Amino acid sequence: MNKINKEITSRDNDFAKWYTDVVKAAKLASYSNVKGCIVIEPRGYAIWENIQHVLDTEFKKTGHTNVYMPLLIPENLMKKEGELINGFAPEVAWVTEGGNKKLEERMCVRPTSETLFSDYFHNTVKSYRDLPLKYNQWCSVFRWEKETRPFLRSREFLWQEGHTIHETQKEAETEAHLMHKIYKEFFENYLAIPVITGVKTEKEKFAGAEYSLTIEALMYNGVALQSGTSHYFGQKFAKAYDIKFSDRENNLSYVYQTSWGVTTRMIGALIMVHSDDYGLVLPPKIAPVKVNIVPIKESEEVDNFIENLKKKFDKENITYEVLDSDKSAGFKFAESEVNGVPIRIDIGPRDLANNIVTLTRRDTREKIEVNTKYNDLVVVCNTLLKTIQSDMYDRALERRNSLTFEAHNFSEVKEIMDKQPGFIKAMWCGDADCEAKMKEIKGLKSRCIVDENPIDSKCCVCGKDAKKLVYWGIQY
Amino acid sequence: MNKINKEITSRDNDFAKWYTDVVKAAKLASYSNVKGCIVIEPRGYAIWENIQHVLDTEFKKTGHTNVYMPLLIPENLMKKEGELINGFAPEVAWVTEGGNKKLEERMCVRPTSETLFSDYFHNTVKSYRDLPLKYNQWCSVFRWEKETRPFLRSREFLWQEGHTIHETQKEAETEAHLMHKIYKEFFENYLAIPVITGVKTEKEKFAGAEYSLTIEALMYNGVALQSGTSHYFGQKFAKAYDIKFSDRENNLSYVYQTSWGVTTRMIGALIMVHSDDYGLVLPPKIAPVKVNIVPIKESEEVDNFIENLKKKFDKENITYEVLDSDKSAGFKFAESEVNGVPIRIDIGPRDLANNIVTLTRRDTREKIEVNTKYNDLVVVCNTLLKTIQSDMYDRALERRNSLTFEAHNFSEVKEIMDKQPGFIKAMWCGDADCEAKMKEIKGLKSRCIVDENPIDSKCCVCGKDAKKLVYWGIQY
Numbered sequence: 002m003n004k005i006n007k008e009i010t011s012r013d014n015d016f017a018k019w020y021t022d023v024v025k026a027a028k029l030a031s032y033s034n035v036k037g038c039i040v041i042e043p044r045g046y047a048i049w050e051n052i053q054h055v056l057d058t059e060f061k062k063t064g065h066t067n068v069y070m071p072l073l074i075p076e077n078l079m080k081k082e083g084e085l086i087n088g089f090a091p092e093v094a095w096v097t098e099g100g101n102k103k104l105e106e107r108m109c110v111r112p113t114s115e116t117l118f119s120d121y122f123h124n125t126v127k128s129y130r131d132l133p134l135k136y137n138q139w140c141s142v143f144r145w146e147k148e149t150r151p152f153l154r155s156r157e158f159l160w161q162e163g164h165t166i167h168e169t170q171k172e173a174e175t176e177a178h179l180m181h182k183i184y185k186e187f188f189e190n191y192l193a194i195p196v197i198t199g200v201k202t203e204k205e206k207f208a209g210a211e212y213s214l215t216i217e218a219l220m221y222n223g224v225a226l227q228s229g230t231s232h233y234f235g236q237k238f239a240k241a242y243d244i245k246f247s248d249r250e251n252n253l254s255y256v257y258q259t260s261w262g263v264t265t266r267m268i269g270a271l272i273m274v275h276s277d278d279y280g281l282v283l284p285p286k287i288a289p290v291k292v293n294i295v296p297i298k299e300s301e302e303v304d305n306f307i308e309n310l311k312k313k314f315d316k317e318n319i320t321y322e323v324l325d326s327d328k329s330a331g332f333k334f335a336e337s338e339v340n341g342v343p344i345r346i347d348i349g350p351r352d353l354a355n356n357i358v359t360l361t362r363r364d365t366r367e368k369i370e371v372n373t374k375y376n377d378l379v380v381v382c383n384t385l386l387k388t389i390q391s392d393m394y395d396r397a398l399e400r401r402n403s404l405t406f407e408a409h410n411f412s413e414v415k416e417i418m419d420k421q422p423g424f425i426k427a428m429w430c431g432d433a434d435c436e437a438k439m440k441e442i443k444g445l446k447s448r449c450i451v452d453e454n455p456i457d458s459k460c461c462v463c464g465k466d467a468k469k470l471v472y473w474g475i476q477y
Numbered sequence: 478m479n480k481i482n483k484e485i486t487s488r489d490n491d492f493a494k495w496y497t498d499v500v501k502a503a504k505l506a507s508y509s510n511v512k513g514c515i516v517i518e519p520r521g522y523a524i525w526e527n528i529q530h531v532l533d534t535e536f537k538k539t540g541h542t543n544v545y546m547p548l549l550i551p552e553n554l555m556k557k558e559g560e561l562i563n564g565f566a567p568e569v570a571w572v573t574e575g576g577n578k579k580l581e582e583r584m585c586v587r588p589t590s591e592t593l594f595s596d597y598f599h600n601t602v603k604s605y606r607d608l609p610l611k612y613n614q615w616c617s618v619f620r621w622e623k624e625t626r627p628f629l630r631s632r633e634f635l636w637q638e639g640h641t642i643h644e645t646q647k648e649a650e651t652e653a654h655l656m657h658k659i660y661k662e663f664f665e666n667y668l669a670i671p672v673i674t675g676v677k678t679e680k681e682k683f684a685g686a687e688y689s690l691t692i693e694a695l696m697y698n699g700v701a702l703q704s705g706t707s708h709y710f711g712q713k714f715a716k717a718y719d720i721k722f723s724d725r726e727n728n729l730s731y732v733y734q735t736s737w738g739v740t741t742r743m744i745g746a747l748i749m750v751h752s753d754d755y756g757l758v759l760p761p762k763i764a765p766v767k768v769n770i771v772p773i774k775e776s777e778e779v780d781n782f783i784e785n786l787k788k789k790f791d792k793e794n795i796t797y798e799v800l801d802s803d804k805s806a807g808f809k810f811a812e813s814e815v816n817g818v819p820i821r822i823d824i825g826p827r828d829l830a831n832n833i834v835t836l837t838r839r840d841t842r843e844k845i846e847v848n849t850k851y852n853d854l855v856v857v858c859n860t861l862l863k864t865i866q867s868d869m870y871d872r873a874l875e876r877r878n879s880l881t882f883e884a885h886n887f888s889e890v891k892e893i894m895d896k897q898p899g900f901i902k903a904m905w906c907g908d909a910d911c912e913a914k915m916k917e918i919k920g921l922k923s924r925c926i927v928d929e930n931p932i933d934s935k936c937c938v939c940g941k942d943a944k945k946l947v948y949w950g951i952q953y
Contacts, residue, residue: 145576
């Protein structure tokens with residue numbers, strides 16, 4: 002190992018330290034002098050931009066448009082719907098002074114924008130002809146977290162929040178499920194992270210929602226990560242904020258509402274699912290740089306070969322970075338590994354004389370010699386990128402499956418969790434007390450209720466009749 | 478005029494009311510219940526997205542990368558550089574409570590991020606090998622303005638802020654000038670708005686800058702708009718925030734720094750320069766929708782023609798919207814006008830039988846009959862979009878020139894301003910008192926010192942020797 006990735010703690014020795022080491026070594030983010038807030042550095046932000054690009058395209062394809070709502074929310078507006086403010090009150094930041102004066106009414110920095118969207122909808126919608134309104138915004142939100150960890154939990158984070166209103170319950174529910182599906186597919190197809198999909202319990206649902214759909218991922222260490230939620234609000238906010246429209250029968254009706262969001266936390270998931278002791282590992286579809294090119298020794302042949310290759314990559318829209326500094330080859334190999342670039346191509350004059358270049362896969366660190374006389378290097382790279390993408394998903398799925406356990410009673414749950422955290426599949430009667438009881442085991446929480454075949458007929462806590470199959474896990 | 482644009486006040490009768498009427502009618506933004514803050518609605522935000530796309534590409538092409546800095550700035554960090562805080566103190570919003578507790582140190586919502594970038598640079602830079610660092614961020618900033626007007630001046634606005642540090646003064650100055658040039662070209666080539674380029678006076682420069690480069694546009698009513706600034710800081714922030722690096726001679730040196738930004742105010746400029754009594758007029762290069770298609774009467778031929786046309790537009794990446802609601806044709810014409818869609822295509826069965834469709838230019842409202850037997854409609858549209866773009870620039874330039882006046886003494890300035898506001902070109906001795914004296918004439922401020930041939934040898938205020946040619950104007 003080269004110095005650059007020697008600084009990374011072993012994942013198996015200290016997962017938490019390994020995680021922050023990777024964030025630091027790959028230059029994704031750094032701590033700032035603003036407590037609990039991070040600086041998202043170029044390599045981290047470029048991942049976010051790729052995520053944004055894919056999701057934004059998907060949102061627009063499904064009829065959503067972007068808007069921008071104010072950052073600050075007056076206290077009274079925030080309080081109109083009781084559950085939301087109760088949920089967020091302990092963790093908001095309040096602006097109490099502005100323009101050198103104490104404010105008459107304090108305003109909170111948005112922790113989420115249901116209130117502002119609801120207020121806007123109230124002012125905007127008149128008739129069923131105005132519906133649906135399907136909006137999204139990309140912004141930052143602020144929540145006064147006590148313990149923070151880069152990307153996973155910080156006081157400020159970036160996200161998108163979709164907010165929609167509809168004429169009918171059915172339409173709104175379809176919307177909530179559609180966005181849930183888009184999140185699931187994005188995780189699987191782009192982030193190469195398998196997810197469990199289901200409904201949050203009453204206790205774990207979003208403050209103010211009728212129900213919350215969630216995708217839940219499992220990190221390498223067996224800890225769960227709530228990764229994206231889609232909420233169906235029914236008419237709750239509509240009634241609190243008086244969002245009415247004249248319907249097809251010319252009666253005044255309340256709209257049906259949804260909201261849904263994913264955050265920069267996804268970057269944390271990418272690290273915790275895929276990365277290793279050598280640094281970051283990124284799925285090709287989301288990696289800002291797909292290929293590193295390393296000239297092993299300067300020569301005219303090497304230079305020409307690289308110039309030619311660059312043109313081909315440009316043409317095929319394969320992003321690359323040539324590591325042509327005066328650093329050693331060993332340093333560059335380590336740098337490329339730390340940064341999680343999916344493919345590295347080493348090009349040396351001696352090999353080149355024999356039409357050979359060497360590719361190294363970041364995910365497996367496997368070396369592949371390619372004879373450029375018989376193979377088009379760009380085609381090889383394109384195929385390899387696809388292979389890496391699907392292999393990464395398969396490995397993540399295998400890991401998750403190996404850390405997913407069935408339990409039929411309380412002592413089985415305990416036994417499993419004593420050995421190794423993971424997803425616990427167990428039946429639940431639906432009683433909040435049983436859910437609370439599970440928390441006694443290392444803080445186990447319900448991740449979601451899933452639509453899968455029951456594995457038992459009895460609740461794993463109280464032993465009473467149970468029809469709900471729940472995934473449980475400890476969480477970030 | 479149809480009802481939809483009848484609601485727009487005449488531009489010549491009441492410019493301020495006309496402006497807000499256009500913002501409202503074109504659904505660009507609406508007022509919110511958060512004082513001084515607006516909601517940027519889909520049609521407004523789509524313009525912003527187009528602006529972002531062009532500028533972001535330009536920034537990346539010139540070696541800049543995007544990052545994200547925290548929203549809140551602790552008071553002490555904000556105060557390290559004295560001039561900046563003095564400049565912004567009266568207009569910041571302070572967070573004093575968080576997580577249900579009073580904070581030990583209050584934090585302001587960023588009005589600009591020089592302090593955070595400087596703090597980050599201090600922590601990051603070690604050697605000349607780390608330089609330059611050329612960063613940008615897209616975010617919102619908050620300034621406690623008293624009088625607000627959508628897009629032009631609001632408490633919160635969206636912008637990009639570039640922050641760079643360099644090894645040498647020359648490099649940093651080259652950077653400041655490069656970004657200034659990029660802004661100028663963007664205004665002229667995309668927004669179709671001619672700008673005056675120059676340097677701000679000491680009084681008008683950015684708090685903390687050695688000097689500020691600016692682009693200044695003139696609105697239809699002769700009022701000036703500061704439209705984009707690029708600041709050279711020298712080593713001021715570097716010294717206040719201790720941003721040092723070991724240079725090529727192994728000595729510790731301070732970096733040289735720049736920052737530059739443009740804001741959603743540009744959307745205000747688009748309205749105030751190009752739009753008219755019928756609503757918004759957008760330059761084709763920045764218009765989210767380039768073409769509206771209006772089926773005049775339903776028929777199979779019309780439907781087929783439109784389906785075919787849509788495919789061709791898709792292929793050519795020409796964005797379009799088919800207005801196929803059950804509203805009247807007149808309503809749709811007005812809607813298309815209000816929204817500033819550059820070209821409208823009316824397609825009716827009778828005309829179609831003669832291979833005729835009618836195009837209407839939004840900028841001139843001129844009708845053009847196209848025989849589709851002899852002309853490829855997509856080619857015609859593409860050419861027309863280019864013509865509209867350049868005609869719009871020419872008209873804006875003509876208007877500006879007609880409102881740009883030379884003055885040689887104080888009474889001449891007065892005389893001109895009594896008739897009609899505009900740009901006043903006049904010589905200035907460089908004395909702050911003379912600059913202050915000009916303000917007595919309807920609030921005239923120096924817009925910028927320009928690098929043009931002197932028009933006189935004496936200051937227009939005091940009559941003493943003067944070498945600086947200054948553009949003056951009243952401002953938004």
